[in-house]
Structures are given as C-alpha cells and as structure tokens.
Amino acid sequence: MPKSSRIFPTESAPMSDNLYHILASCASADPDAVFLDLADAPPVRYGDIDHRAARLARVLTECGAVPDDRIVVQVEKSPDAVMLYLACLRGGFVFVPLNTSYTAAERRFFLEDAKPSVFVCDPAHAETGVVTAENTGVRAVMTLDAAGRGTLTAAAALASSEAPPVVRHKVDLAAILYTSGTTGLPKGAMLTHENLASNALMLARYWGFTSDDVLLHALPIFHVHGLFVALHCAMCSGARIIFQKDFKVPAVISRLLDATVMMGVPTFYTRLLGSPALTAGSAQNIRLFISGSAPLLEDTFRDFEARTGQRILERYGMTEVGMACSNPLDGERVAGTVGFAMPGVLVRSVDKTGREVPRGEVGVLEISGPNVFSGYWKLPEKTAEEFRPDGYFISGDMARIDEEGRVSIVGRAKDLIISGGFNVYPREVELCLDDVIGVKESAVIGVPHPDFGEGVTGIVVPDGTMKLDPNHVLAAVGDKLARFKQPKKIFIVNELPRNAMGKVQKKALRNRYANIYEEVADSALTRNSR
Ligand code: MCA
Numbered sequence: 001m002p003k004s005s006r007i008f009p010t011e012s013a014p015m016s017d018n019l020y021h022i023l024a025s026c027a028s029a030d031p032d033a034v035f036l037d038l039a040d041a042p043p044v045r046y047g048d049i050d051h052r053a054a055r056l057a058r059v060l061t062e063c064g065a066v067p068d069d070r071i072v073v074q075v076e077k078s079p080d081a082v083m084l085y086l087a088c089l090r091g092g093f094v095f096v097p098l099n100t101s102y103t104a105a106e107r108r109f110f111l112e113d114a115k116p117s118v119f120v121c122d123p124a125h126a127e128t129g130v131v132t133a134e135n136t137g138v139r140a141v142m143t144l145d146a147a148g149r150g151t152l153t154a155a156a157a158l159a160s161s162e163a164p165p166v167v168r169h170k171v172d173l174a175a176i177l178y179t180s181g182t183t184g185l186p187k188g189a190m191l192t193h194e195n196l197a198s199n200a201l202m203l204a205r206y207w208g209f210t211s212d213d214v215l216l217h218a219l220p221i222f223h224v225h226g227l228f229v230a231l232h233c234a235m236c237s238g239a240r241i242i243f244q245k246d247f248k249v250p251a252v253i254s255r256l257l258d259a260t261v262m263m264g265v266p267t268f269y270t271r272l273l274g275s276p277a278l279t280a281g282s283a284q285n286i287r288l289f290i291s292g293s294a295p296l297l298e299d300t301f302r303d304f305e306a307r308t309g310q311r312i313l314e315r316y317g318m319t320e321v322g323m324a325c326s327n328p329l330d331g332e333r334v335a336g337t338v339g340f341a342m343p344g345v346l347v348r349s350v351d352k353t354g355r356e357v358p359r360g361e362v363g364v365l366e367i368s369g370p371n372v373f374s375g376y377w378k379l380p381e382k383t384a385e386e387f388r389p390d391g392y393f394i395s396g397d398m399a400r401i402d403e404e405g406r407v408s409i410v411g412r413a414k415d416l417i418i419s420g421g422f423n424v425y426p427r428e429v430e431l432c433l434d435d436v437i438g439v440k441e442s443a444v445i446g447v448p449h450p451d452f453g454e455g456v457t458g459i460v461v462p463d464g465t466m467k468l469d470p471n472h473v474l475a476a477v478g479d480k481l482a483r484f485k486q487p488k489k490i491f492i493v494n495e496l497p498r499n500a501m502g503k504v505q506k507k508a509l510r511n512r513y514a515n516i517y518e519e520v521a522d523s524a525l526t527r528n529s530r
Pocket residue numbers: 218219220223224225226246247265267268292293294316317318319322419420421422452483484485528
C-alpha cells in the first residue's frame with residue numbers, strides 16, 4: 001500500500017486535511033517515477049508535480065482568486081489540465097470541471113450559477129468565454145489548449161512556486177461537479193476534501209493498487225470516473241498512468257500489454273470486443289478491468305471473459321457519493337451485480353416510506369458514509385429533499401440487496417438516461433424540444449442502443465402550424481444542447497400516450513421504440529472498433 005514520501009508536499013506544510021497533502025504523502029517517493037506516460041511528449045514525473053501545481057495556483061491567485069473561490073474549467077484533456085486540478089487543491093480553490101462538449105448556452109448557466117473568480121477555457125472559446133464572463137461577474141478568463149498552450153501556462157512559466165499548499169479542513173470544498181436534475185436544471189454537487197480523500201484511500205486499497213501498477217487512462221477528466229477514481233487510485237499508490245487523450249480502440253489496444261489496470265464505461269468494453277485485436281494475449285498483463293458509470297450487460301461480461309479470460313470488475317457510484325459498491329478484487333465477481341458496499345460505506349434499500357425492505361426485495365438505494373457529498377450548491381431545499389434525517393442520501397436507483405449483501409441495480413426511480421456513461425436528463429432535452437417552432441410537446445426516452453447502452457430518443461408532437469421535419473427539429477437544438485444529449489432519432493407523432501392522470505406513459509413509449517437502434521448494431525460497433 002501507499003508508501004510515505006515527501007516528493008511533492010513542501011516539508012514545512014502544516015498538518016492539513018487538504019486532499020493535496022494526502023495524495024502527496026501517498027504518491028511515489030521517487031521523483032523520477034513516471035506519473036503521466038504520454039504518447040507524443042516526454043513523461044510527467046512525480047517530482048514535477050509540486051512546482052507545476054504551485055505555479056498554476058500562483059497564477060490563479062494573481063487573477064484575484066482566494067481560497068474557497070470557484071475555478072470553472074472547460075478544457076481538453078491534457079497533462080496541464082491534470083495539473084490545474086491539483087493546483088486548485090493546492091491553492092484551496094474549488095475545482096469546477098465542465099464537459100468539453102457543453103455549448104455556449106450551457107456554459108453560461110454554469111458560470112452564472114458557480115460564480116467563479118476565474119474561468120479557464122480553450123482558446124477557441126475564449127471570445128465567447130469573455131463575453132459570457134463579462135455578464136456573469138467572472139474576474140478573469142484564462143486559456144489552455146490540448147497541447148498545454150494558452151495564457152494560463154504562459155503566465156505559470158513566469159510565476160513563483162514558493163507558496164506552500166493551503167491548509168484545508170475536512171469539511172472544506174474541494175470540487176463542485178454538476179449533475180443534471182429531473183427538473184431540467186443542473187445541480188452542483190459539493191464535494192469536500194474528506195469526501196474525496198476517504199474514497200481515494202479506500203479505493204486504492206480495495207482494488208489492490210501498488211506502485212507497480214500501470215493504469216490505462218482513456219476517460220474524460222471532467223467527471224468523477226476519470227478525474228477522481230482513476231487519478232486518485234494511481235496517485236495514492238505512486239502508479240504510472242498511460243494517459244490517452246480520449247478513448248479510441250486502436251490506441252487502447254496498442255498499449256494494453258504495457259498496462260496492469262484499465263477503467264472504463266461499458267461502451268469501452270463493447271467497442272473493444274468489436275475489435276479482433278482484443279485477445280487473451282493482448283490483455284494478458286492486465287490484472288484488473290473495471291467497469292462503471294452505467295450498467296454492464298451480462299452479455300458483455302461473458303463475451304469479454306470468453307475472449308480474454310478476464311472477469312470485468314463492475315462497481316457502482318454517483319457524482320454525489322463517489323464509489324459506493326464494488327465487486328470484490330479476490331472473491332466472486334457476479335455479472336449483473338455491482339458487488340458489496342465498499343469499506344466505510346453503508347447502503348440500504350428502502351420502500352416509499354423510507355423503511356428498509358427485506359433482503360432480496362427491490363427498493364430505492366440509499367447511501368451513507370464519509371464519501372457522501374455535503375449538498376447541492378445553493379440549493380438547500382433540494383439538498384434536504386434528497387437526504388434522510390439520519391444522513392442517508394437517496395440515490396434514486398432501484399436496487400436489490402441479497403442475503404450476503406450483494407447489490408444489484410435493477411432500474412431507476414429517477415427519469416434519467418445514461419448514454420455512453422454520460423447522464424442525460426430527459427426533462428432538459430424536452431424543454432429544448434418544446435421551444436422549437438412548430439412543436440407542441442415532446443417526450444424524451446432512452447432505449448437500448450448497441451454502442452451507447454441507451455440512445456436518447458425524442459418523440460415530438462407538432463402544434464399543427466407547420467409540417468415538422470425531424471432533421472429540422474434536431475438542427476434547432478444543435479447549438480443549445482451538448483452533442484451527447486441530442487436525440488439520436490426523433491419521431492413525429494400525433495399524440496403522446498397518457499395515463500388517467502394525464503401523465504405521459506414513458507414505459508409505453510420505451511416499449512414501442514425498443515428496437516429502433518438494432519440496425520445500427522453492426523455498423524456502430526465496426527466503425528468504433530477501428
Ligand atoms: C459522444 N457522442 C455521444 C457520446 N459521446 N453521444 C451519446 N452518448 C455519448 N456518451 C456523440 C459524438 O459527439 C458524435 O456525434 C457521436 O456521438 C459519435 O462520437 P464518437 O466518436 O463515438 O464519440 P467518442 O468520442 O468515441 O465518445 C464515446 C465515448 C465517450 C468514448 C463512449 O462518450 C466517453 O468517453 N464516455 C465516458 C463518459 C464518462 O466518463 N462517464 C463517467 C461519468 P456526431 O458524430 O453525430 O457529431 S462519472 C459517473 O457516471 C459516476 C460517478 C460513475 O459511476 O462513474
């Protein structure tokens with residue numbers, strides 16, 4: 001387990017609950033040990049981290065940021081983006097990452113809501129960033145591109161790295177990650193240093209990470225999975241990360257032999273299976289394939305085992321709680337289940353009144369532990385609604401817990417679609433579709449999709465003023481919704497099925513459109529596996 005070292009914390013740093021100190025004290029004691037192994041540039045070494053993070057933190061301070069200020073970041077995945085995250089921890093700022101595919105309209109909401117002192121964006125968005133920032137009270141807009149160029153790194157090259165890491169307490173915020181809500185408006189989940197640190201240390205131990213591990217990292221770094229789970233597990237054990245800018249099957253397969261652990265969403269595994277280059281031989285050095293963020297189909301689990309001899313470890317988590325359940329490292333990994341509550345995490349399955357249901361019956365999963373977030377940013381009422389008086393967080397996922405404590409996620413009480421590991425809240429898409437000229441109303445559903453797990457699908461009723469064309473409707477939401485939220489298909493219908501109360505019957509719609517993506521099965525998987 002984690003070795004003690006003084007590679008990137010400063011010797012004089014006082015005792016602190018800052019996650020930065022914790023990561024630093026666990027990370028590799030060898031300054032030459034590789035942290036990020038890059039395809040097209042020299043590696044970033046553990047010994048490089050502190051001065052790079054210190055300089056970036058200094059630039060943010062010079063921009064006017066003080067501890068507890070939010071730093072909103074919408075940049076491509078790069079080593080500098082990782083350093084910027086660590087700089088925010090080091091400087092006591094609250095890191096607020098945004099999905100790179102969010103549109104200007106979506107970006108504006110986040111800036112208005114988070115009220116950051118600094119917004120860091122891609123130079124390509126700098127102009128709109130500045131305009132948005134001017135209207136939202138942001139003090140400074142800095143830029144950073146995928147190659148590490150921009151005003152941020154230019155200023156960091158001249159900045160001092162003298163200041164020590166800022167002291168933080170367990171309850172201080174380390175990050176706010178936005179997750180959409182059933183009302184259609186995103187909510188910022190406030191994550192403290194303790195939330196992140198407790199999960200990081202526990203995961204690294206539970207999944208047996210050591211400094212001999214090499215983690216293949218192809219996930220985006222604006223969500224919990226790629227940012228916290230993957231980076232923290234590696235840093236907590238001084239492991240090397242093969243850092244890929246995104247998930248592309250050939251690039252991943254070309255480095256599989258060099259890696260010992262891979263983390264991914266189920267789409268990664270179905271796409272890998274689409275390539276004949278995935279074999280027992282190419283996967284022979286991997287000790288652990290981990291899947292999460294969306295349900296892993298039992299077929300995928302079995303096909304993967306048949307092809308590679310490896311049983312994927314499925315785990316379950318949420319932005320609000322980090323990782324909560326996992327199949328065991330050493331014991332039986334059961335397809336279709338997410339394993340047991342992880343050490344220090346408590347789970348229960350309850351009925352509508354909040355009473356625990358008997359083992360084996362389905363209820364709503366509730367979670368408690370030091371990993372559970374401290375609430376939604378500026379939404380105390382929403383926060384109160386989602387917690388029980390005894391501190392359990394109501395996940396909105398339907399689960400069955402068996403006699404042994406093994407958890408199966410069997411559905412969702414919340415109206416949520418998960419497409420390729422990204423959450424899409426139907427209400428947000430419906431509000432956008434309803435705004436399109438000629439649309440009377442709409443319903444958005446998720447139906448089985450061979451590549452993305454669920455395909456976002458729009459069912460639209462015209463208002464009769466004009467002839468509606470599905471392509472027009474799609475084009476009209478193009479600049480409002482991130483690409484992954486846009487319906488893959490739109491159907492125009494005369495009316496939506498409703499129950500006696502007038503509520504749209506989404507289940508009936510899901511049944512009716514259940515097979516619409518079957519024809520894309522072969523083409524999607526072949527295309528994405530090349
Ligand atoms: C891209 N597109 C998508 C998605 N991603 N559409 C629907 N769902 C998606 N997830 C769009 C593209 O814009 C493109 O549109 C078209 O679909 C095909 O693009 P493609 O080349 O296939 O995209 P890609 O770059 O290969 O991305 C697919 C992906 C990616 C690799 C699966 O979405 C991904 O990395 N997903 C990981 C998400 C993740 O990290 N989730 C963790 C959340 P067009 O061609 O029409 O322009 S954290 C979480 O959930 C909790 C805490 C947990 O438990 O982990």
